[in-house]
Amino acid sequence: SQTIHQWPATLVQPVGSPLSLECTVEGTSNPNLYWYRQAAGRGLQLLFYSVGIGQISSEVPQNLSASRPQDRQFILSSKKLLLSDSGFYLCAWDWDSNTEAFFGQGTRLTVV
Amino acid sequence: AQSVTQPDIHITVSEGASLELRCNYSYGATPYLFWYVQSPGQGLQLLLKYFSGDTLVQGIKGFEAEFKRSQSSFNLRKPSVHWSDAAEYFCAVGNQAGTALIFGKGTTLSVSS
Numbered sequence: 001s002q003t004i005h006q007w008p009a010t011l012v013q014p015v016g017s018p019l020s021l022e023c024t025v026e027g028t029s030n031p032n033l034y035w036y037r038q039a040a041g042r043g044l045q046l047l048f049y050s051v052g053i054g055q056i057s058s059e060v061p062q063n064l065s066a067s068r069p070q071d072r073q074f075i076l077s078s079k080k081l082l083l084s085d086s087g088f089y090l091c092a093w094d095w096d097s098n099t100e101a102f103f104g105q106g107t108r109l110t111v112v
Numbered sequence: 113a114q115s116v117t118q119p120d121i122h123i124t125v126s127e128g129a130s131l132e133l134r135c136n137y138s139y140g141a142t143p144y145l146f147w148y149v150q151s152p153g154q155g156l157q158l159l160l161k162y163f164s165g166d167t168l169v170q171g172i173k174g175f176e177a178e179f180k181r182s183q184s185s186f187n188l189r190k191p192s193v194h195w196s197d198a199a200e201y202f203c204a205v206g207n208q209a210g211t212a213l214i215f216g217k218g219t220t221l222s223v224s225s
Binding site for chain 2: 006032034042043044046049057059088090092094097098099100101102103104105106108
């Protein structure tokens, strides 16, 4: 069966510090991978998606970047965090944009 | 453009009462439709999905949803709500452009005793 792991679960970082959130999927190959950010009352905002190794599409210009160094690994990064980067970050995968998406447990990021 | 609207930001229902969460979509073809639930501080879990066939679909935890093409709706229902159903609920539609599912902004369900 397929599983998705996302870590860390919570993170408190000072403004201006770097960020690296990691997401890995097991039990499948060549998944589509996604990073979402969730802010209170604003639903899910798609940040990045990837259909293959090294292929990253950005949905919203921002202070963040994403990389996919391996087929089942998706990393969300920032060189310098802003207060506005605080939020709940969710990684997800699917086989097709019209099929069910599977979500990780999320990372609560607080920038102080 | 494709979109999903959940008109109700927050709903409070008494335990044991029935529930209906509304979802309207805009889509250029036959849509793929989903309902997800999110408990506080957790990821999203799929409740049910509609791809084709019977317009009334059954999901986990006693939930069901009905696809009504004429109303562009996919409302979620449960006949008797339990306190453990308190969570945030998201409706989503498949994306013809080939990117991620399109989500509504969510409805927060509170259950009163």
